[in-house]
Amino acid sequence: MDKITRKNSFGQWFSPINLRVLEENVKTMKLDFYTKKLTTESFLKLLLFAQLKE
Template identity: 90%
Template sequence: MDKITRKNSFGQWFSPINLQLFEEQVKTLKLDFYTKKLTTESFLKLLLFAQLHEVESLQALSDCLF
C-alpha cells in the first residue's frame, strides 16, 4: 500500500513556507489591500491544490471545489 497520499503531499509542500514571513511580506507590499475574499494565502493554497490534483482549467477547479 502506498503511504504517499495527496493530503500528506499537500502538507509536505506547504510546510516549508514560513507563513509569518509570508504574511509580513503581504502586509509590506499591500498585496491584500483591495481583496475582500480571496487572500494571497488562500490563493497560494488554491494553486497548490490545483497542482496536486492536476486540474486543467479554472472551470475544472471551480467544479472540483464545489
C-alpha cells in the same frame, strides 16, 4: 499500497512556506489591499491544491 496520500503530500509542499514572513511581506507591499476573500495565503493553498489534483 502507496503511503503518500494527497493530504500528506499537500502538507509536505506547504510546510516549508513560512506563513509569518509571507504575511509580513503581503502587509508591507499591500498585496491584499483590495481583496476581500481570496487572500494571498488562500490563493497559494488553492494553487498548490490544483497542482496536486492535476
